[in-house]
Amino acid sequence: MSQIIALTNQKGGVGKSTSAVNLAASFAGLDRRVLLVDLDPQGHASMGSGIDKHSLEKSVLDVLLGEASAADTIVRQPPVKYDVLPSNGDLTAAEVELMHSDHRESGLTTALSGVLSQYDVVLIDCPPSLNMLTVNALTAAHGVLIPLQCEFYALEGLSALLDTVEQIKQSINPDLAVSGILRTMYDKRTSLTREVDKQLRDYFGDALLKTTIPRNVKVAEAPSHGLPVTQYARFSRGSQAYRVLAKELIRRLAL
Numbered sequence: 389m390s391q392i393i394a395l396t397n398q399k400g401g402v403g404k405s406t407s408a409v410n411l412a413a414s415f416a417g418l419d420r421r422v423l424l425v426d427l428d429p430q431g432h433a434s435m436g437s438g439i440d441k442h443s444l445e446k447s448v449l450d451v452l453l454g455e456a457s458a459a460d461t462i463v464r465q466p467p468v469k470y471d472v473l474p475s476n477g478d479l480t481a482a483e484v485e486l487m488h489s490d491h492r493e494s495g496l497t498t499a500l501s502g503v504l505s506q507y508d509v510v511l512i513d514c515p516p517s518l519n520m521l522t523v524n525a526l527t528a529a530h531g532v533l534i535p536l537q538c539e540f541y542a543l544e545g546l547s548a549l550l551d552t553v554e555q556i557k558q559s560i561n562p563d564l565a566v567s568g569i570l571r572t573m574y575d576k577r578t579s580l581t582r583e584v585d586k587q588l589r590d591y592f593g594d595a596l597l598k599t600t601i602p603r604n605v606k607v608a609e610a611p612s613h614g615l616p617v618t619q620y621a622r623f624s625r626g627s628q629a630y631r632v633l634a635k636e637l638i639r640r641l642a643l
């Protein structure tokens with residue numbers, strides 16, 4: 389059975405899209421069939437996967453509004469080795485339109501049902517907000533992966549996110565679980581990092597993933613080449629970290 393994992397944190401710039409792209413590529417490199425759903429109007433996961441968001445004929449917006457099927461909208465841009473349900477700025481309109489829909493939380497769940505059997509893993513890159521798009525992701529998902537930076541404000545806002553996860557669990561998606569807390573742009577040399585690390589361990593225990601992603605310039609450069617870092621700079625520290633992370637998640641979630 390395929391597993392759907394939503395990468396969520398309403399805090400901006402914590403590494404959601406970067407992690408979604410590089411995990412998709414790392415899972416694909418380990419022979420998993422992967423779909424990456426770009427649920428952010430910024431379209432960063434699409435661009436980072438080599439897709440020109442401005443020339444899309446159809447996007448996840450059409451799929452959410454029931455005007456196109458996921459199968460007809462999914463694209464793949466070689467040499468990238470996973471499929472993408474792409475997005476662009478048009479998706480901003482979906483937030484408003486979804487509010488007026490009878491099935492406003494479950495549009496993505498319905499849309500994905502027709503293609504799920506073709507994938508081992510579906511990753512959803514969420515926008516930096518707890519809006520109706522994120523609610524759609526949490527409704528469709530089996531697990532939530534929360535990327536964060538070990539900085540002073542890292543924990544702020546997490547309780548709002550965990551409350552939202554809990555509400556969705558109690559109302560529409562009883563099996564939803566926190567799959568892991570991922571530390572990104574990690575620098576273990578600073579005392580602040582060690583302090584935040586301790587707080588995260590105390591608060592999340594087992595959910596704190598062992599693998600951390602280091603700050604690495606190749607990771608930041610890769611999207612401008614439309615490639616995951618695992619293909620742009622295979623032997624960089626960032627690339628290696630994402631491959632180790634994929635293996636940790638495969639073991640932990642039996643992917």
Ligand SMILES: Nc1ncnc2c1ncn2[C@@H]1O[C@H](COP(=O)(O)OP(=O)(O)OP(=O)(O)O)[C@@H](O)[C@H]1O
Binds near residue numbers: 401407
């Ligand atoms: N490990 C890393 N090393 C260096 N730079 C990184 C790393 N991870 C992410 N970045 C850079 O940090 C910025 C934010 O990352 P990213 O876009 O993945 O975050 P995000 O959470 O998706 O942001 P948003 O909330 O806007 O969607 C980007 O410029 C990205 O290239």
Ligand SMILES: [Mg+2]
Binds near residue numbers: 513
């Ligand atoms: Mg993003």
